[in-house]
């Protein structure tokens with residue numbers, strides 16, 4: 459089987475960023491006291507990804523999981539090419555589409571209609587291709603009369619609808635989706651999951667970030683769990699969920715969320 463994605467010993471380092479207070483700037487004698495506080499030095503760095511390696515075959519559907527801040531979005535940015543690794547290499551085969559961050563690449567002062575054209579062109583679609591798919595894209599987004607209003611006035615859900623609608627209409631070899639289910643309402647989530655299932659069944663490689671055990675189970679045949687920037691687990695989805703303790707045996711409150719999650723996933 460053809461290899462679709464190679465991530466080879468990849469690391470990404472970021473700088474801790476915080477603003478000094480006016481007092482700290484104006485009163486150098488406070489430096490000693492600053493040193494005693496537990497914030498890192500202004501020039502300190504940390505590895506958001508640390509020696510991450512894995513390969514994905516064409517047509518595999520990977521669930522990327524991990525606690526908040528474990529490096530999932532950073533890894534997707536590297537795979538999609540919007541960010542470069544500091545060490546190691548990322549190789550991908552074919553055209554990439556998907557949603558990395560809600561509304562990424564949208565221009566607030568342009569209308570939804572104009573942003574569809576612009577975003578689709580950025581993802582590699584020609585003007586003719588966009589013309590022929592425009593009604594399907596607008597129909598999928600289903601933002602009503604807001605389509606001709608500037609997207610700066612959109613709600614976060616409407617933003618996500620527009621971005622996802624464009625992304626799923628691009629012919630691609632790799633589809634990546636980061637938290638697509640986080641902001642949409644339930645009918646839209648169901649529509650997204652259905653569409654992602656079609657994408658998966660058509661042999662496109664899928665890379666899907668989610669905290670939702672139910673949808674990863676439904677959608678993916680393998681899961682990679684990031685743990686503080688390293689690969690903590692790579693393999694069977696059920697085992698990944700157990701590794702993360704997302705199997706509902708921790709807190710009573712989680713049971714409701716898991717049940718809703720399972721119900722949504724079983725709808726598709």
Ligand SMILES: Nc1ncnc2c1ncn2[C@@H]1O[C@H](COP(=O)(O)OP(=O)(O)OP(=O)(O)O)[C@@H](O)[C@H]1O
Pocket residue numbers: 472473474475506524525526527528529530531532533
């Ligand atoms: N541009 C940046 N500059 C500095 N730190 C960053 C930057 N981007 C991400 N980080 C940090 O890198 C770490 C990993 O972030 P990332 O967004 O990849 O996590 P995540 O696993 O996607 O988290 P979540 O589940 O909360 O979305 C976090 O500590 C985050 O604060």
